[in-house]
C-alpha cells in the first residue's frame with residue numbers, strides 16, 4: 426500500500442540552531458509550531474540526527490526505545506508535569522496525577538476490575554447502536570459533522586450507559602471534561618483563567634457525582650454499570666469512588682473523539698485503503714486494524730509530558746546517551762516512536778500486520794491507559810458504523826477541514842455521506 430502523506434525532512438535543525446544562537450527562548454516556540462504543522466517531518470529529522478533534542482525549555486524524546494524508557498521509569502520521569510492540576514480540579518489525588526504511590530497501585534487495580542474486559546462485546550454493541558441512531562438522524566442531509574454529531578455524543582452516551590455517569594446533561598459533562606483536560610494538557614503557560622475554569626468544572630463534577638452516589642445508595646435496584654459496581658464494593662471510601670468516577674470521562678471524552686477524528690481523516694485521505702476498509706467493514710476483526718494503522722499516521726496523543734525528578738542518563742550505553750538534569754520538562758513522543766524504523770518496519774507504509782506492541786496510542790508503563798479495552802472497541806466500532814454508510818468522503822476545505830481547539834482537540838469535521846457526486 427502507498428505511503429500517502431509521507432513527508433521529507435526539512436532542515437529543521439539548521440533553522441532551530443540559528444534561532445537558538447540569536448534568540449534562545451524563541452527557538453523552542455519554533456519546535457512547538459513545527460510539532461503542530463509537520464510533526465512527521467520534524468520527528469523524522471530528529472530521530473535521524475538528534476533523537477534527544479534538548480532545548481532551553483524542554484527536551485523531546487523521539488526514538489521508540491527512549492520513549493518507552495521515559496514512560497517506564499515513573500520514579501525518574503514523573504507526571505508532576507501536569508498531575509498537580511488534575512489533583513486541584515478533583516480536590517484530591519488521582520492516579521494520573523501521582524506516581525508509584527500506594528493509591529496508584531490500589532486504585533488502578535480496583536478500576537481494572539470495575540472495567541472488566543469481559544464487558545467489551547456489550548460496550549461495542551452500545552457504541553454501535555448509539556452511532557447508528559446518530560447517523561440515521563444525520564444521513565438525509567448528505568453530510569455529517571462527525572465530532573459534534575457522532576464522535577462526542579457516542580463517547581458521552583458510553584459514559585452515561587456503561588460508566589453510569591450521564592452528567593446533568595451531555596453538554597454539561599462535555600463542558601466539564603473539556604475544561605479540566607485543557608488545563609491539564611494544553612495550558613502551557615499556566616494561564617490562571619484556564620486553571621480556575623478547570624477547578625470550577627472539577628468541583629461541579631464531584632458535587633454532581635456526590636448526589637448521584639446518594640441516589641445509587643438509595644435505589645432498590647441500581648443498573649449494572651461501573652458506578653453501581655463501585656458502590657457495591659463496600660471497602661472503597663466515598664471520596665475515592667467520586668474521584669475515580671470523575672476520572673472516567675476525563676480519560677475518555679476528549680481522547681476517543683480525538684482518535685476517531687484523526688483515524689477517519691487519515692482513512693479518507695487514502696482512497697485505495699478506504700475502499701479496502703469499506704470492503705472489510707462487515708467484519709470487525711478485519712476492519713479494526715485499518716483504524717489503528719490509520720491513527721498511527723496522526724495519533725491524538727503525540728507527546729506525553731513528564732518532569733525529570735533526578736539527574737538521569739537517558740539511552741545510557743548507546744550513542745544517543747544524553748544526561749537529563751533534574752527539573753527538565755521532558756516530552757516523550759509516542760507519535761515519533763511509532764515511526765522508528767529500528768522497531769517498526771517500513772514505517773511510512775500503511776500496513777495491516779503491525780503487532781500490538783508497536784502501538785503506543787494508549788501510553789506505556791506505569792500510566793498506561795486504564796480504559797484501553799472499552800476504548801479500543803468504542804473507537805473502532807464508531808468508525809466502522811460510519812464507514813458502513815454509503816459514500817463517506819472528504820469534503821473540500823474549508824468545510825471538510827478538521828477544526829481543532831487550541832490546535833489539539835477536534836471540534837468540527839464535516840464529511841460527505843450518501844451517493845452524491847464527489848465535490849471539488
Ligand code: HEM
Nearest residue numbers: 520521673676677680681684787788792794795796799800
Ligand atoms: C474508556 C475510555 C478511557 C478511559 C476510562 C481512560 C482512562 C485513563 C486513565 C485513568 C489513565 C491514567 C492511568 C494511570 O495513571 O495509571 C489513562 C491514561 C492514558 N490514556 Fe486513557 N482512557 C480512555 C480512553 C483512551 C483513549 C481513546 C485514548 C487514545 C486513543 C487514551 C490514551 C491514553 C494515554 C496515552 C494514557 C497515558 C497518559 C500518560 O502516560 O501520560 N485513553 N487513561
